[in-house]
Amino acid sequence: MSFEFKGSNLYFGLEIAKGRTKLKIMKQKILFTLSLLFTSTLVFSQNVEDNKISFKYIRLPYQRIDAAFKTYEVRFEHSYKMANEDSLKMFEVRKELAQKQYADQYKLWSDQKFLIDKNYLTQLAQYEKTVNAGGTATAPKPPLYPTAPQFIPVQAPQMHSEITDDAVYSANVKLDGFEKGLGGSMLTIDIMPIRSYKIVETKKGTGASTKYEYYCQYVMPVGVKMETPTQGALMNKTILEGVRTYQMKSFSSKYEYQLWYMENSAKFFLELEAEARRSAMAELNALINNEFGYTMLNHTAEMYAMNRYKDYDYSDVTTAYTYTTQALMLVERDRDRSSAKEKLDQAINAWKAILTESNLSDDKARINDKVTAMIQCNLAELYSWRGDYDQAELHKNLALNSGVNKFRNHAERVQGFYADQKKRWSVHF
Numbered sequence: 001m002s003f004e005f006k007g008s009n010l011y012f013g014l015e016i017a018k019g020r021t022k023l024k025i026m027k028q029k030i031l032f033t034l035s036l037l038f039t040s041t042l043v044f045s046q047n048v049e050d051n052k053i054s055f056k057y058i059r060l061p062y063q064r065i066d067a068a069f070k071t072y073e074v075r076f077e078h079s080y081k082m083a084n085e086d087s088l089k090m091f092e093v094r095k096e097l098a099q100k101q102y103a104d105q106y107k108l109w110s111d112q113k114f115l116i117d118k119n120y121l122t123q124l125a126q127y128e129k130t131v132n133a134g135g136t137a138t139a140p141k142p143p144l145y146p147t148a149p150q151f152i153p154v155q156a157p158q159m160h161s162e163i164t165d166d167a168v169y170s171a172n173v174k175l176d177g178f179e180k181g182l183g184g185s186m187l188t189i190d191i192m193p194i195r196s197y198k199i200v201e202t203k204k205g206t207g208a209s210t211k212y213e214y215y216c217q218y219v220m221p222v223g224v225k226m227e228t229p230t231q232g233a234l235m236n237k238t239i240l241e242g243v244r245t246y247q248m249k250s251f252s253s254k255y256e257y258q259l260w261y262m263e264n265s266a267k268f269f270l271e272l273e274a275e276a277r278r279s280a281m282a283e284l285n286a287l288i289n290n291e292f293g294y295t296m297l298n299h300t301a302e303m304y305a306m307n308r309y310k311d312y313d314y315s316d317v318t319t320a321y322t323y324t325t326q327a328l329m330l331v332e333r334d335r336d337r338s339s340a341k342e343k344l345d346q347a348i349n350a351w352k353a354i355l356t357e358s359n360l361s362d363d364k365a366r367i368n369d370k371v372t373a374m375i376q377c378n379l380a381e382l383y384s385w386r387g388d389y390d391q392a393e394l395h396k397n398l399a400l401n402s403g404v405n406k407f408r409n410h411a412e413r414v415q416g417f418y419a420d421q422k423k424r425w426s427v428h429f
Contacts, residue, residue, distance in 0.1 A: 046306055046307070046312070046368070046370065047307040048304050048306060048307075048370070048374055048406070049304060049305040049306060050304060051302070051303050052302055052303075053300065053303050053324070053325055054298060054300045055298075055301070055328045055329055055331055056297065057296070057297060057299055057331045057332055057337075057385070058177075058297075058332065058335050059297050059424070060335065060424040060427065061289070061290065061292045061424065062290065062423070062424060063427065064427050065228055065231070065234070065292055066231055069183075069184035069185050069228055069229070069230075070178060070181075070184060071180065071183060071185075072175045072187060073180070073181070073184070074180075075187070075188045076188075077190040077191070077223065078162075079190050079191065079192045079193065079223070084159050084160055087157035087159065088157070088159075090157070091156060091157050095154045098152065098153075098154050099151075105149035106148075106149050109148055109149055112145075113145055116144075117143070119143070120140060124139075124140060127140060158266065158269050160193050160194065160273065161270060161273060161274075163277075172278075172281045172282065173187065173284065173285050174285065175288060175289065175292060176289050176293035176295040177293055183229075184228070185226060185227065185292075186226070186227050187224070187225070187226050187288065188223075188225040189222060190222065190223030190225075190238075192223065192238075193220070194218050194272070194273055194276055195218070195220070196217075196218065196243070197217060197218035197219070197272070198216070198217050199214055199215070200214065200216070201213070211250045211252065212250060212251045212252070212254045213250040214248040214249065214250070215248055216245070216248060216272055217243050217245055217246075218244055218272065219241065219244065220240060220244070220280060221239065221241045222238070222239055222240050223237075223238050224238075224284060224287070224288070226291070226292060234291075234292070235291060235292075239287065240283060244276070244279070246276070294335060301381050302410060303378055303381065304321075304375075304377060304378055305317055305318060306318075306374075312366045314366075316350070316354055317354060317371075319350060320350035320351045321378075324347040324378060326343050327344040330343055331385050336387070336429060337386065341386060344382055348379060348382050348386070351375050351382070352379070355367070358371075358375075369402060369403065370406075370407075372402070373402035373404040373406075373407035373408075374404075376395045376402065377395075377410050377411065379391075379392075379395040380393075380394075380395040380399065380411070389418065389425065396415060396418060400415075
């Protein structure tokens with residue numbers, strides 16, 4: 001029995017070993033097959049050239065100023081002056097109130113002092129008469145007076161500094177595509193006062209490395225109005241109404257900060273005001289040009305080409321790419337890109353001619369699904385600069401749904417830019 005049991009154990013052990021060997025061989029075959037498939041994919045995979053073409057273009061505004069007006073003026077309104085006047089009026093009211101309160105408190109104190117002095121003098125008179133008559137008496141103690149009131153001057157308000165030279169500020173506001181002059185559009189900027197400002201403290205670090213950092217939160221809105229003689233008000237609103245932040249110094253001690261602020265509070269406010277106004281003018285200038293200006297901007301487009309691959313000749317792709325580069329370099333010449341249209345059409349036609357050879361079902365084809373999706377991306381870009389946004393949308397969607405991740409991702413990246421360009425284009429053409 002013992003021998004048979006050991007024999008059975010040996011048998012089953014051999015069978016398990018055989019199974020493991022078969023499983024190992026099977027795994028090796030699978031890995032070998034996958035390796036062949038991967039190698040095959042690499043062998044028949046064309047190499048795409050990723051190129052970035054940088055060029056300039058005129059960004060069209062969201063709103064169109066009447067073409068009859070080529071000039072613009074900038075005027076300033078000074079709401080901060082009204083705030084100064086209000087502050088001065090309030091200051092006078094507070095001064096009068098403080099003076100009246102002091103006068104009332106002083107009269108009350110004076111009346112109390114009078115009664116105390118009267119009572120003391122009465123006691124002294126009685127004492128003196130007693131002593132003079134030969135009697136014995138204790139001299140009265142000098143009186144204790146209540147604390148006299150002190151007049152605490154009302155602190156003068158922090159006045160907003162006056163903008164005395166409009167040219168300094170209007171120089172920072174430039175409407176691209178127009179000349180400064182009379183008779184055209186009018187840009188009115190209302191400089192409002194800083195309000196709701198407060199200083200915030202933050203403690204960082206520990207021990208000797210402890211720092212107290214400070215920043216100032218404030219609100220400084222700006223009114224903006226753009227109008228023309230024929231169109232009336234194209235924009236009339238208040239901007240920058242949110243809380244903004246101005247970074248201050250850091251100190252090793254919060255008391256060190258308090259000492260600094262005691263000596264520099266007035267200077268600090270003027271610095272804050274100057275920076276707030278400068279920042280506001282920069283943002284306002286960007287807003288105005290986004291809405292009404294024709295701003296020359298730099299743009300970088302991601303365009304694709306192909307390397308020579310095996311027996312495939314991609315010289316037609318190289319030619320189409322060359323036409324594309326030439327066309328995009330002409331875009332900056334006009335707002336309607338008319339100088340570039342001939343070259344844009346040449347490039348578009350060259351890419352479309354290559355697309356006639358597209359074969360999406362054969363990975364080994366010269367113009368397979370990968371190369372086709374690449375060309376769709378190139379065409380979408382070209383059509384967008386030609387102003388044909390329906391065709392740009394069509395080719396962008398073909399790339400988006402191509403199943404080729406590289407070009408699907410490309411299509412997702414550019415669709416927001418195309419949509420914005422289309423919105424601007426539709427206002428003008």
